[in-house]
Amino acid sequence: MFTDSQKAILLQTTLDPNEIGEQRFCELCEQADLLNTATDSELVAFLKIANALYRGGEPIISDADYDFVYLAELKKRQPEHPLLHTVEPEPAFAGKTVDLPTIMLSTDKAYSRDEVERWAGRIEKAAGDLDKNFAELIFKVTPKLDGYAAYDDGQMLYTRGDGRKGTDITRVFERGLQLADHGQRGLGAGEIVVSRSYFDANLAEIFDNARNFQASVIKEKELDEHAERAIADHAAVFYPFALLPCWTGVWQDLIDNFESVVKDIWHKLDYDVDGVILEIVDEQLKQVMGATRHHHRWQLAYKENLETAEVVVIGVTPQTSRSGRITPVAELEPVRLSGALLSRATAHHYKMVLDKGIGPGALIRLARSGEVIPKIEEVLRPAEPQVPSACPSCGHELIWDNDYLICPNNLECPAQISNSMEHFFRVLKNNDGFGAATIKKLYEYGIRRVDQIYALTAEQFESMGFGPKQSQNLVEQLVRSRNEAIEDWRFLSAFGVFRMGLGNCERLLAHYTLAEIFNLSEADIVAIEGFAEKTAAVITEGFAKIKPLFDSLISLGFNLTPTQNQPTDNAHPLAGKTLVFTGTLHSGSRDELSKQAKGKGAKVGSSVSAKTDYLVAGDNVGANKTNAAREKGVSVITEQEFLTLLSGEDA
Numbered sequence: 304m305f306t307d308s309q310k311a312i313l314l315q316t317t318l319d320p321n322e323i324g325e326q327r328f329c330e331l332c333e334q335a336d337l338l339n340t341a342t343d344s345e346l347v348a349f350l351k352i353a354n355a356l357y358r359g360g361e362p363i364i365s366d367a368d369y370d371f372v373y374l375a376e377l378k379k380r381q382p383e384h385p386l387l388h389t390v391e392p393e394p395a396f397a398g399k400t401v402d403l404p405t406i407m408l409s410t411d412k413a414y415s416r417d418e419v420e421r422w423a424g425r426i427e428k429a430a431g432d433l434d435k436n437f438a439e440l441i442f443k444v445t446p447k448l449d450g451y452a453a454y455d456d457g458q459m460l461y462t463r464g465d466g467r468k469g470t471d472i473t474r475v476f477e478r479g480l481q482l483a484d485h486g487q488r489g490l491g492a493g494e495i496v497v498s499r500s501y502f503d504a505n506l507a508e509i510f511d512n513a514r515n516f517q518a519s520v521i522k523e524k525e526l527d528e529h530a531e532r533a534i535a536d537h538a539a540v541f542y543p544f545a546l547l548p549c550w551t552g553v554w555q556d557l558i559d560n561f562e563s564v565v566k567d568i569w570h571k572l573d574y575d576v577d578g579v580i581l582e583i584v585d586e587q588l589k590q591v592m593g594a595t596r597h598h599h600r601w602q603l604a605y606k607e608n609l610e611t612a613e614v615v616v617i618g619v620t621p622q623t624s625r626s627g628r629i630t631p632v633a634e635l636e637p638v639r640l641s642g643a644l645l646s647r648a649t650a651h652h653y654k655m656v657l658d659k660g661i662g663p664g665a666l667i668r669l670a671r672s673g674e675v676i677p678k679i680e681e682v683l684r685p686a687e688p689q690v691p692s693a694c695p696s697c698g699h700e701l702i703w704d705n706d707y708l709i710c711p712n713n714l715e716c717p718a719q720i721s722n723s724m725e726h727f728f729r730v731l732k733n734n735d736g737f738g739a740a741t742i743k744k745l746y747e748y749g750i751r752r753v754d755q756i757y758a759l760t761a762e763q764f765e766s767m768g769f770g771p772k773q774s775q776n777l778v779e780q781l782v783r784s785r786n787e788a789i790e791d792w793r794f795l796s797a798f799g800v801f802r803m804g805l806g807n808c809e810r811l812l813a814h815y816t817l818a819e820i821f822n823l824s825e826a827d828i829v830a831i832e833g834f835a836e837k838t839a840a841v842i843t844e845g846f847a848k849i850k851p852l853f854d855s856l857i858s859l860g861f862n863l864t865p866t867q868n869q870p871t872d873n874a875h876p877l878a879g880k881t882l883v884f885t886g887t888l889h890s891g892s893r894d895e896l897s898k899q900a901k902g903k904g905a906k907v908g909s910s911v912s913a914k915t916d917y918l919v920a921g922d923n924v925g926a927n928k929t930n931a932a933r934e935k936g937v938s939v940i941t942e943q944e945f946l947t948l949l950s951g952e953d954a
């Protein structure tokens with residue numbers, strides 16, 4: 304049963320514990336095995352409540368259970384559920400809700416070296432697109448503090464909130480909270496943390512855990528006496544990420560010494576740390592790689608693997624995806640791993656199946672990684688690889704495209720067509736009933752395009768063998784999917800254009816309306832932050848392909864909510880200006896300052912051109928550089944002048 308303080312946290316939210324019932328909540332919480340009896344809405348309600356309690360400082364289940372049992376179950380049932388693709392919200396803390404100066408995201412997580420290498424592979428690819436030499440790129444590794452995220456813009460301190468709006472908790476500074484490492488204000492994002500040894504010695508008897516204590520520092524209008532003392536003793540501090548101890552170096556050094564680098568950084572501080580953060584420091588590359596709605600693609604949290612198992616492969620089954628890629632799924636002798644019974648695992652691609660020898664009899668190592676179907680970590684004993692030559696769905700001969708096997712028959716392959724139709728309804732999410740089984744039946748009756756589905760009457764559904772009640776319901780769901788308001792970026796993403804997932808759709812539609820996107824040139828797309836040249840070509844091609852279906856569906860009248868353009872204050876002196884930073888800066892890292900400038904509507908470039916408005920010159924900048932900029936008509940300003948502009952005053 305919930306304690307009084309847990310009830311108080313839930314009162315701060317719009318969540319209704321009765322949606323699931325307190326009794327039922329506790330049952331599911333104590334016996335994860337019961338999870339398979341939970342309905343989808345019970346599961347979602349459970350996760351939302353557990354998350355609110357965790358963020359409110361009263362976690363009710365362990366992080367590992369949250370990630371690997373409960374969240375994993377949602378991933379399995381509804382891979383597109385918003386809970387999985389957005390920042391998990393905090394309950395409202397006391398204080399004013401305000402727009403954050405910059406969006407604060409969660410992190411993508413990796414539990415194996417293999418996943419880290421694949422992340423680096425994506426960076427290498429993005430670097431290649433920009434003609435940058437990957438071997439020279441600098442990586443940075445910092446401890447992943449396990450406290451409360453906050454953002455300090457120099458004037459206010461904000462909680463992370465839902466990633467876009469947070470709470471103004473500047474009061475904690477007014478009550479004496481110091482910055483770690485004698486830092487200055489205004490260094491951007493960081494965490495409120497408490498020294499582990501201090502907690503153990505002075506607070507462990509009063510508070511259940513460090514999170515519980517940290518929450519008390521920001522939660523209440525009135526500070527608890529223990530919190531007051533911890534602040535006065537400098538044991539509770541705000542630690543800006545910019546001041547964290549770090550390892551920096553090139554990829555080869557990082558991966559060659561991975562274990563020792565991770566171990567060293569992980570244990571450098573006397574604060575709770577639940578992993579390390581890996582990121583690249585090249586600003587231009589970061590901009591191009593961009594972010595999903597959940598995390599930055601240029602950043603990765605590496606966490607420790609909890610448990611692994613060794614298991615024998617029975618066979619490898621090919622599966623054709625919506626895009627025609629063939630996914631190798633290894634069927635396994637059933638094995639129990641951290642509470643879950645597993646019988647399948649995926650290999651990344653068929654190149655891996657070939658190279659590593661994955662086939663009947665191979666012995667592999669599995670690890671739970673938060674994925675629904677776990678990935679094969681390592682092949683311990685190879686066997687004859689099992690690789691198909693024909694598409695399991697249409698029988699067409701497969702071709703190799705780099706590491707992937709592809710079915711090129713995208714116009715006729717049943718799996719590709721059905722998966723695309725299913726994808727449409729799943730992404731739209733404002734409808735029920737169009738899962739795999741329904742789509743399969745529709746396909747059998749000659750349905751190939753989503754607009755054909757929208758044209759069906761209840762009688763027609765019935766003639767295909769759906770019951771009268773179900774037929775009526777399907778028609779109602781189609782009507783509902785058109786009437787219920789959805790964001791235009793979600794609608795666009797449902798068409799499944801390669802590289803146009805939810806995040807990229809939202810990014811694009813913050814600049815152009817839906818009606819405009821089909822006339823965009825590659826150059827128009829590249830000009831938007833977060834899109835690379837190569838991607839742009841694929842995207843314009845993809846748009847041309849979906850145009851007929853798109854027009855046909857739009858004419859049915861969906862209830863689309865246009866994407867809000869990024870809120871910018873046009874009167875701000877930096878709005879619409881292009882800046883370039885150079886030299887050593889003192890008030891924050893280049894990244895942080897760029898973010899703040901962008902938050903005011905500025906663009907940040909990596910090199911000076913005639914389009915640049917300001918060159919912000921820190922220390923140690925040669926006269927050649929500033930003179931060359933002036934010759935191009937660029938104003939050269941100091942860091943201090945920049946800060947003045949940032950604060951909204953004209954320099």
Ligand SMILES: NC(=O)c1ccc[n+]([C@@H]2O[C@H](COP(=O)([O-])OP(=O)(O)OC[C@H]3O[C@@H](n4cnc5c(N)ncnc54)[C@H](O)[C@@H]3O)[C@@H](O)[C@H]2O)c1
Pocket residue numbers: 353354357358362363364365366367369370390391407408409410411445446447448449451452453463493494544547580604
């Ligand atoms: N036990 C529960 O009931 C429960 C419920 C919800 C979430 N959780 C846990 O919360 C985690 C997910 O939370 P999240 O979305 O806050 O994401 P996250 O764990 O990925 O952390 C993202 C945050 O890391 C912080 N961070 C710390 N050190 C950093 C550094 N050196 N550089 C950059 N950022 C740094 C940033 O503030 C950022 O917001 C999961 O591990 C999950 O287990 C637990």
Ligand SMILES: [Zn+2]
Pocket residue numbers: 623694695696697698699710711712716717718
């Ligand atoms: Zn096929």
